[in-house]
Amino acid sequence: MLFQPFRDFEGLPEPYRSRAFDRAERKFDLMNDLGVDLVLVCSNISPAALGGIDRTADDFAELGERAKAKNIRIGYEALAWGRHINDHRDAWEVTRRADHSNVGIILNSFHTLGRKVDPDSIRSILGDKIFFVQLADAPRIDMDLFYWCRHFRNMPGEGDLAVVDFMRAVAATGYHRPLSLEIFNDQFRGGSPLTIARDGHRSLVSLMDDVRRLESDIYLDVAPMPPRSRCHGFEFIEFTSNEQEAEESFFSRLKAMYVLYDEDENGSFFQLYSRSWGDELFFEIVQRDDGYEGYGAANAPFRVAAQKRDLA
Structure with missing residues (x-):
């Protein structure tokens, strides 16, 4: 300890x-x-x-x-x-x-x-x-x-x-x-x-x-794992779908539009951020649906990481 x-x-x-x-x-x-x-x-x-x-x-x-x-x-x-x-x-x-x-x-x-x-x-x-x-x-x-x-x-x-x-x-x-x-x-x-x-x-x-x-020469007290399989090709693929399944999912559409999403027991929350001007200025557009009470805090680390990468 x-x-x-x-x-x-x-x-x-x-x-x-x-x-x-x-x-x-x-x-x-x-x-x-x-x-x-x-x-x-x-x-x-x-x-x-x-x-x-x-x-x-x-x-x-x-x-x-x-x-x-x-x-x-x-x-x-x-x-x-x-x-x-x-x-x-x-x-x-x-x-x-x-x-x-x-x-x-x-x-x-x-x-x-x-x-x-x-x-x-x-x-x-x-x-x-x-x-x-x-x-x-x-x-x-x-x-x-x-x-x-x-x-x-x-x-x-x-x-x-x-x-x-x-x-x-x-x-x-x-x-x-x-x-x-x-x-x-x-x-x-x-x-x-x-x-x-x-x-x-x-x-x-x-x-x-x-x-x-x-490090095969080093003894480690580790339980053996099954061998890893690698896929080297495909034999056969079959797709079945209907019109509803062919549509993009709700979250796929949000991802494509760079929209952040959160929800609680009362409703949902949408956030869209502009690119930054300089190191400090950016715009945030939000939409609250129903009775959502938060501020999208769960999304903050991902937003900050994306902005840091964009400014790098």
Whole structure:
């Protein structure tokens, strides 16, 4: 089990440094009460943070010693928007120089791939120093990293990031601990937990099957999947239809006209957006039918993604 996050810890001048260690001690006490032995420390984003690999490593060496006294391990994660550490290669160097048995690294596919860091660099990390791995995919959109992270992550295999290559590199290190899905988007926040959990399990099974097929020399404790079939041609196709079935479906027509649609128990909602002028000006045309009470919030991420692509 993982306790997260512990923020803005490393590289601080006094008196902030002492306060950060005091906060850590209180977190350790809480973790002992909860029965959790691993904490995620994400890279500092505070304007007060000072750079320097050695300074950061010294902080983690001391934190590791304090954590060891309470049977706790420290996992260091490089946030993609970290002030000084925003690349897992730097986080690994900090971990290596800290040289403490209770200090390791936590890898996150979004933070690596979102910054276009080569995932093969993970292969040089010692597998037993990788304490945890978090996975997410995302459509490739040119926007602020933090906003992209918080609103557009999705399941592995459903975006544009090279999650398979990331996981192949992780597997090559001999990593054998848990895989976690860390996914933020507006649909998941309002969705069915059971449906999302099932989809998450499906995505992990599919991902690890891809890794197993591509890294055949690595033993992975993955249930065997049936062989994949490829279609190389057609023998026979028969179509039957009547006049009603031949008409375009309601949603096909909306798609062809670039109209967004939403509905609730009271009615339906239609949205049409113009192309943008500059970076800020566009027009929205809406139509409410019956007693629809919302504002089409479910469509917002897709509208923003389309506009970002159009402006790219």
